[in-house]
Amino acid sequence: AQSVTQLGSHVSVSEGALVLLRCNYSSSVPPYLFWYVQYPNQGLQLLLKYTSAATLVKGINGFEAEFKKSETSFHLTKPSAHMSDAAEYFCAVTSSGGTSYGKLTFGQGTILTVHP
Protein backbone atom coordinates (compact mmCIF):
# COMPACT_ATOMS: atom_id res chain seq x y z
CA ALA A 1 0.00 0.00 0.00
CA GLN A 2 1.10 3.53 -0.61
CA SER A 3 -0.07 6.94 0.56
CA VAL A 4 0.89 10.61 0.45
CA THR A 5 0.33 13.35 3.00
CA GLN A 6 0.76 16.97 2.07
CA LEU A 7 1.09 19.16 5.14
CA GLY A 8 -0.83 22.40 4.68
CA SER A 9 -3.70 22.69 2.25
CA HIS A 10 -2.89 26.38 1.73
CA VAL A 11 0.49 28.13 1.73
CA SER A 12 0.88 31.87 1.26
CA VAL A 13 4.19 33.61 0.52
CA SER A 14 5.36 37.00 -0.66
CA GLU A 15 6.90 37.44 -4.09
CA GLY A 16 10.62 36.75 -3.79
CA ALA A 17 10.27 34.63 -0.64
CA LEU A 18 11.20 30.98 -0.23
CA VAL A 19 8.56 28.45 -1.21
CA LEU A 20 8.39 25.22 0.83
CA LEU A 21 5.65 22.68 0.19
CA ARG A 22 5.75 19.58 2.37
CA CYS A 23 5.14 15.99 1.31
CA ASN A 24 5.49 12.76 3.26
CA TYR A 25 4.91 9.38 1.71
CA SER A 26 4.37 5.79 2.71
CA SER A 27 5.35 2.89 0.48
CA SER A 28 6.13 -0.76 1.15
CA VAL A 29 8.59 -0.90 -1.76
CA PRO A 30 11.11 1.66 -3.06
CA PRO A 31 9.05 4.58 -4.32
CA TYR A 32 9.05 6.77 -7.34
CA LEU A 33 7.96 10.28 -6.37
CA PHE A 34 6.59 13.15 -8.40
CA TRP A 35 5.44 16.73 -8.01
CA TYR A 36 2.78 18.06 -10.35
CA VAL A 37 1.31 21.55 -10.70
CA GLN A 38 -2.26 22.32 -11.71
CA TYR A 39 -3.45 25.71 -12.92
CA PRO A 40 -7.17 26.51 -12.88
CA ASN A 41 -9.22 24.51 -15.39
CA GLN A 42 -6.18 22.62 -16.61
CA GLY A 43 -4.65 19.19 -16.25
CA LEU A 44 -1.54 18.29 -14.31
CA GLN A 45 1.92 19.36 -15.43
CA LEU A 46 5.02 17.54 -14.20
CA LEU A 47 7.44 19.68 -12.18
CA LEU A 48 9.99 17.01 -11.26
CA LYS A 49 10.45 13.34 -10.45
CA TYR A 50 12.58 11.09 -8.25
CA THR A 51 13.29 7.61 -9.60
CA SER A 52 16.16 6.36 -7.39
CA ALA A 53 18.99 8.37 -8.94
CA ALA A 54 20.20 11.60 -7.27
CA THR A 55 18.30 12.44 -4.08
CA LEU A 56 18.25 16.17 -4.92
CA VAL A 57 16.08 16.58 -7.96
CA LYS A 58 15.84 19.75 -10.04
CA GLY A 59 12.72 20.50 -12.01
CA ILE A 60 11.21 23.15 -14.21
CA ASN A 61 10.64 26.79 -13.26
CA GLY A 62 13.36 26.76 -10.59
CA PHE A 63 11.75 24.14 -8.37
CA GLU A 64 13.67 21.35 -6.68
CA ALA A 65 12.94 18.59 -4.19
CA GLU A 66 15.03 16.38 -1.94
CA PHE A 67 14.26 12.71 -1.31
CA LYS A 68 14.94 11.81 2.33
CA LYS A 69 14.36 8.12 2.91
CA SER A 70 14.92 8.32 6.68
CA GLU A 71 12.19 10.95 6.97
CA THR A 72 9.99 9.50 4.18
CA SER A 73 9.77 13.03 2.80
CA PHE A 74 9.94 14.70 -0.58
CA HIS A 75 9.49 18.41 0.09
CA LEU A 76 9.30 20.88 -2.79
CA THR A 77 11.24 24.16 -2.64
CA LYS A 78 11.92 27.24 -4.71
CA PRO A 79 14.30 29.95 -3.49
CA SER A 80 12.30 32.91 -4.77
CA ALA A 81 8.57 32.87 -5.48
CA HIS A 82 7.12 34.48 -8.57
CA MET A 83 3.53 35.56 -9.09
CA SER A 84 3.21 32.97 -11.84
CA ASP A 85 3.88 30.18 -9.29
CA ALA A 86 0.39 30.62 -7.83
CA ALA A 87 -1.35 27.29 -8.47
CA GLU A 88 -2.20 23.99 -6.79
CA TYR A 89 0.62 21.52 -6.23
CA PHE A 90 0.29 17.76 -5.89
CA CYS A 91 2.79 15.26 -4.59
CA ALA A 92 2.35 11.71 -5.90
CA VAL A 93 3.93 8.30 -5.33
CA THR A 94 4.09 5.10 -7.28
CA SER A 95 6.10 2.00 -6.62
CA SER A 96 9.00 0.45 -8.48
CA GLY A 97 7.18 -2.88 -8.38
CA GLY A 98 4.34 -4.76 -6.75
CA THR A 99 0.63 -4.22 -7.05
CA SER A 100 0.82 -0.43 -7.30
CA TYR A 101 3.28 -0.43 -10.21
CA GLY A 102 2.46 2.42 -12.56
CA LYS A 103 -0.48 3.62 -10.47
CA LEU A 104 -0.10 7.10 -8.97
CA THR A 105 -1.40 7.90 -5.50
CA PHE A 106 -1.80 11.63 -4.96
CA GLY A 107 -1.84 13.83 -1.92
CA GLN A 108 -4.73 16.20 -1.27
CA GLY A 109 -2.89 19.13 -2.82
CA THR A 110 -1.49 22.44 -1.57
CA ILE A 111 -2.75 25.73 -2.95
CA LEU A 112 0.08 28.22 -3.22
CA THR A 113 -0.78 31.91 -3.09
CA VAL A 114 1.87 34.51 -3.93
CA HIS A 115 1.40 38.08 -2.69
CA PRO A 116 3.03 41.08 -4.38
Next chain:
Amino acid sequence: DAGVTQSPTHLIKTRGQQVTLRCSPKSGHDTVSWYQQALGQGPQFIFQYYEEEERQRGNFPDRFSGHQFPNYSSELNVNALLLGDSALYLCASSPTRTLGSSPLHFGNGTRLTVT
Protein backbone atom coordinates in the same frame (compact mmCIF):
# COMPACT_ATOMS: atom_id res chain seq x y z
CA ASP B 1 3.79 16.70 -31.06
CA ALA B 2 0.27 16.54 -29.65
CA GLY B 3 0.01 15.71 -26.00
CA VAL B 4 -2.87 13.89 -24.36
CA THR B 5 -6.20 15.07 -25.74
CA GLN B 6 -9.57 14.57 -24.10
CA SER B 7 -13.10 15.16 -25.28
CA PRO B 8 -15.46 16.69 -24.52
CA THR B 9 -14.09 19.43 -22.27
CA HIS B 10 -17.37 19.90 -20.42
CA LEU B 11 -20.47 17.75 -20.05
CA ILE B 12 -23.73 18.08 -18.14
CA LYS B 13 -25.79 14.97 -17.48
CA THR B 14 -28.80 14.01 -15.39
CA ARG B 15 -28.80 11.42 -12.61
CA GLY B 16 -29.30 7.91 -13.97
CA GLN B 17 -27.90 8.69 -17.39
CA GLN B 18 -24.80 7.20 -18.95
CA VAL B 19 -21.71 9.05 -20.19
CA THR B 20 -18.70 8.27 -22.38
CA LEU B 21 -15.46 10.22 -22.17
CA ARG B 22 -12.67 9.91 -24.72
CA CYS B 23 -8.90 10.15 -24.62
CA SER B 24 -6.07 10.04 -27.14
CA PRO B 25 -2.66 9.40 -25.61
CA LYS B 26 0.53 11.27 -26.34
CA SER B 27 2.35 10.01 -29.43
CA GLY B 28 4.52 7.02 -28.56
CA HIS B 29 2.56 6.15 -25.40
CA ASP B 30 0.60 2.92 -25.16
CA THR B 31 -0.65 2.87 -21.56
CA VAL B 32 -3.67 4.94 -20.63
CA SER B 33 -4.88 5.61 -17.09
CA TRP B 34 -7.98 7.42 -15.87
CA TYR B 35 -8.30 9.50 -12.72
CA GLN B 36 -11.23 11.20 -11.04
CA GLN B 37 -10.61 14.55 -9.35
CA ALA B 38 -13.44 15.77 -7.15
CA LEU B 39 -13.53 19.45 -6.27
CA GLY B 40 -10.81 20.30 -3.75
CA GLN B 41 -9.30 16.80 -3.83
CA GLY B 42 -6.33 15.10 -5.35
CA PRO B 43 -6.87 12.80 -8.35
CA GLN B 44 -8.03 9.25 -7.56
CA PHE B 45 -6.98 6.32 -9.74
CA ILE B 46 -9.85 4.65 -11.59
CA PHE B 47 -8.12 2.13 -13.88
CA GLN B 48 -5.28 1.55 -16.31
CA TYR B 49 -5.23 -0.02 -19.76
CA TYR B 50 -2.54 -1.39 -21.99
CA GLU B 51 -2.64 -3.95 -24.76
CA GLU B 52 -6.40 -3.30 -24.83
CA GLU B 53 -6.93 -4.84 -21.40
CA GLU B 54 -7.66 -3.42 -17.97
CA ARG B 55 -4.49 -4.03 -15.96
CA GLN B 56 -5.17 -2.30 -12.67
CA ARG B 57 -8.28 -0.92 -11.05
CA GLY B 58 -8.82 1.45 -8.18
CA ASN B 59 -11.65 1.44 -5.66
CA PHE B 60 -14.45 2.35 -8.04
CA PRO B 61 -17.74 0.48 -8.61
CA ASP B 62 -18.53 -1.54 -11.71
CA ARG B 63 -20.57 1.40 -13.03
CA PHE B 64 -17.18 2.68 -14.18
CA SER B 65 -15.88 0.77 -17.19
CA GLY B 66 -13.41 1.41 -19.93
CA HIS B 67 -12.00 0.33 -23.19
CA GLN B 68 -8.76 0.71 -25.10
CA PHE B 69 -8.62 0.58 -28.88
CA PRO B 70 -5.86 -0.80 -31.13
CA ASN B 71 -4.59 2.78 -31.74
CA TYR B 72 -4.16 3.10 -27.91
CA SER B 73 -6.98 5.63 -27.51
CA SER B 74 -9.37 4.96 -24.68
CA GLU B 75 -12.91 5.52 -23.44
CA LEU B 76 -14.27 5.82 -19.93
CA ASN B 77 -17.92 4.91 -19.47
CA VAL B 78 -19.99 5.66 -16.41
CA ASN B 79 -23.47 4.17 -16.05
CA ALA B 80 -26.33 5.16 -13.75
CA LEU B 81 -24.79 8.52 -12.94
CA LEU B 82 -24.95 9.80 -9.37
CA LEU B 83 -24.55 13.36 -8.15
CA GLY B 84 -21.29 12.27 -6.55
CA ASP B 85 -19.85 11.43 -9.96
CA SER B 86 -19.51 15.14 -10.67
CA ALA B 87 -15.79 15.73 -11.04
CA LEU B 88 -12.92 16.46 -13.38
CA TYR B 89 -11.94 13.25 -15.19
CA LEU B 90 -8.31 13.15 -16.18
CA CYS B 91 -6.70 10.87 -18.70
CA ALA B 92 -2.97 10.17 -18.48
CA SER B 93 -0.62 8.27 -20.75
CA SER B 94 2.85 6.76 -20.48
CA PRO B 95 5.05 4.26 -22.31
CA THR B 96 4.45 0.73 -21.03
CA ARG B 97 8.12 -0.25 -21.25
CA THR B 98 9.06 2.37 -18.64
CA LEU B 99 5.85 2.25 -16.63
CA GLY B 100 6.36 3.48 -13.12
CA SER B 101 9.56 5.45 -13.63
CA SER B 102 8.18 7.50 -16.50
CA PRO B 103 5.98 10.38 -15.42
CA LEU B 104 2.39 10.31 -16.55
CA HIS B 105 1.37 12.92 -19.10
CA PHE B 106 -2.07 14.33 -18.35
CA GLY B 107 -4.75 15.81 -20.54
CA ASN B 108 -6.73 18.88 -19.54
CA GLY B 109 -9.63 16.74 -18.40
CA THR B 110 -13.37 16.52 -18.91
CA ARG B 111 -15.49 18.41 -16.41
CA LEU B 112 -18.60 16.29 -15.74
CA THR B 113 -21.54 17.84 -13.92
CA VAL B 114 -24.41 15.58 -12.85
CA THR B 115 -27.68 17.33 -11.97
